[in-house]
Amino acid sequence: MNRDRLILAGGAVVVVIAISAVAMRWHAANNANFPHGTWWICQNPSCKAEFSMSSRELGQWHAAHYGDPLPCPKCGQTNVIRAEKCQNCGTVYPAGGTVACPHCGRPPE
Numbered sequence: 203m204n205r206d207r208l209i210l211a212g213g214a215v216v217v218v219i220a221i222s223a224v225a226m227r228w229h230a231a232n233n234a235n236f237p238h239g240t241w242w243i244c245q246n247p248s249c250k251a252e253f254s255m256s257s258r259e260l261g262q263w264h265a266a267h268y269g270d271p272l273p274c275p276k277c278g279q280t281n282v283i284r285a286e287k288c289q290n291c292g293t294v295y296p297a298g299g300t301v302a303c304p305h306c307g308r309p310p311e
Contacts, residue, residue, distance in 0.1 A: 241285040241294055244274035251276040252285065252294040286310065
């Protein structure tokens with residue numbers, strides 16, 4: 203009886219350690235500040251690409267290219283700016299300076 207309890211307790215400890223190890227290695231792609239990732243707009247007049255990156259992707263890019271500006275994935279130029287995507291109508295617009303979507307006028311959720 204005592205041996206069975208010892209084996210059960212040992213198995214429980216192994217399971218808890220395994221779950222803890224997985225939880226420490228796993229990181230969400232986004233965070234509380236940017237739950238839907240980050241949005242960007244290319245300022246090149248002939249491109250105007252709109253693209254998103256998860257917080258993880260953005261962090262990995264900055265870690266690999268420390269101090270370099272983020273390039274546009276479409277044209278490769280580095281004149282991109284942060285943007286917001288309206289959760290109501292889907293319009294992507296430059297971040298900052300507005301408290302509501304310039305297209306539908308609704309505030310961000």
